[in-house]
Amino acid sequence: MTDLPTAYLDHAATTPMVPEAMAALREQMERTGNPSSLHGSGRTARRVVEESRELIAERLGARPSEVIFTSGGTEANNLAIKGLFWSRRAQDPARTRLIFSAIEHHALLDPVLWLGKQQDAGVVTTAVDRHGVIRVDELQAAVEADPASVAAITTMWANNEMGSVQPIDEVVALARQHAIPVHSDAVQAAGHVPIDFAASGLDAMTVTAHKLGGPVGVGALVAVRELDLMPLLHGGGQERDVRSGTLSAPLIAAFAAAVDLAVRRREAEAARLEVLRTRLIDGIATLLPAAAVNGPGSPAARLPHIAHVTFPGCDGDAMLMLFDAHGVEVSTGSACTAGVPQPSHVLLAMGYDEEAASSSLRFSLGHTTTEADIDRALAVLPEVHQRAQAARTVRQRR
Numbered sequence: 001m002t003d004l005p006t007a008y009l010d011h012a013a014t015t016p017m018v019p020e021a022m023a024a025l026r027e028q029m030e031r032t033g034n035p036s037s038l039h040g041s042g043r044t045a046r047r048v049v050e051e052s053r054e055l056i057a058e059r060l061g062a063r064p065s066e067v068i069f070t071s072g073g074t075e076a077n078n079l080a081i082k083g084l085f086w087s088r089r090a091q092d093p094a095r096t097r098l099i100f101s102a103i104e105h106h107a108l109l110d111p112v113l114w115l116g117k118q119q120d121a122g123v124v125t126t127a128v129d130r131h132g133v134i135r136v137d138e139l140q141a142a143v144e145a146d147p148a149s150v151a152a153i154t155t156m157w158a159n160n161e162m163g164s165v166q167p168i169d170e171v172v173a174l175a176r177q178h179a180i181p182v183h184s185d186a187v188q189a190a191g192h193v194p195i196d197f198a199a200s201g202l203d204a205m206t207v208t209a210h211k212l213g214g215p216v217g218v219g220a221l222v223a224v225r226e227l228d229l230m231p232l233l234h235g236g237g238q239e240r241d242v243r244s245g246t247l248s249a250p251l252i253a254a255f256a257a258a259v260d261l262a263v264r265r266r267e268a269e270a271a272r273l274e275v276l277r278t279r280l281i282d283g284i285a286t287l288l289p290a291a292a293v294n295g296p297g298s299p300a301a302r303l304p305h306i307a308h309v310t311f312p313g314c315d316g317d318a319m320l321m322l323f324d325a326h327g328v329e330v331s332t333g334s335a336c337t338a339g340v341p342q343p344s345h346v347l348l349a350m351g352y353d354e355e356a357a358s359s360s361l362r363f364s365l366g367h368t369t370t371e372a373d374i375d376r377a378l379a380v381l382p383e384v385h386q387r388a389q390a391a392r393t394v395r396q397r398r
Contacts, residue, residue: 011366061196191262214258
């Protein structure tokens with residue numbers, strides 16, 4: 001055990017706020033004003049919101065009118081997939097199918113499955129390869145089986161566990177042939193890979209602040225003006241009458257500051273994180289040759305800040321807690337339902353068995369990560385691994 005500061009290697013879950021975002025948040029928190037009010041304070045708050053909207057749109061290659069503020073990525077995903085499904089089905093009752101990849105985050109997976117159970121949606125899951133990349137040929141087959149029945153396609157821009165970047169351009173090109181709208185969850189990709197919403201051809205895209213160095217509790221659905229979305233919330237008619245609710249000028253200002261900084265520093269930061277990731281991966285390979293790095297090997301095919309590793313003979317949950325005891329914070333990347341750990345559905349979809357899926361950890365780096373953080377993780381890894389192996393052996397004997 002050590003008294004050194006925590007080595008935080010779980011930036012894909014949430015990353016610390018950058019000073020610029022914190023400054024913007026503090027500045028606006030000292031002001032009063034509802035952006036929907038017509039008096040001076042309200043107009044000032046509205047100006048903050050609209051200037052932030054313009055900055056976010058510019059940095060993401062969108063028009064300001066396409067940025068719809070939400071409480072975060074989960075709400076944006078729900079608005080996208082439910083709003084699209086309901087509006088498309090209302091226009092044409094034959095539009096009952098939703099197509100999505102097998103590796104979506106639960107913020108999208110769960111609402112899609114809910115639509116299947118509660119709204120009679122025909123849910124079609126597209127398989128992925130061993131690297132966690134969607135199989136476009138299977139997607140094409142699913143679409144062309146009955147294109148007139150497809151309400152929408154949703155495919156994440158980059159996977160949150162593997163870091164695998166998806167072929168968004170191919171998905172969009174396929175969908176365009178049949179006039180099918182496409183949504184992408186870009187929560188993990190934003191700030192780490194080039195994103196140009198207009199150039200992508202997407203109809204909708206989800207982003208959130210706390211993955212970029214902004215605050216928790218604010219995000220956006222970027223959606224073309226022509227896209228008909230049925231609202232989840234009804235009230236004051238804010239945000240194109242698609243997402244009612246009083247807008248938080250402080251959170252939105254901090255969100256904009258974080259997006260601005262992340263996009264402007266993206267290339268330099270990606271290069272820095274790639275070096276740190278290589279240091280981590282090479283160190284793991286030296287210390288534990290049996291460990292296996294999952295996902296794409298090419299930097300062009302994955303995010304620069306995520307390393308997903310399987311440690312045979314160990315429980316990922318045990319390793320996580322042992323790392324935590326040494327002040328190193330990582331993630332299993334596994335889904336938890338009602339507090340019960342389960343093997344990652346992402347790894348299972350990639351063809352891993354339950355044992356391998358339960359023996360993996362995700363190390364995710366970010367703007368606060370240093371060489372010292374990497375070295376600290378590597379320094380305690382042999383002990384963590386040894387104790388995790390022993391714990392599994394004891395458990396199997398019972």
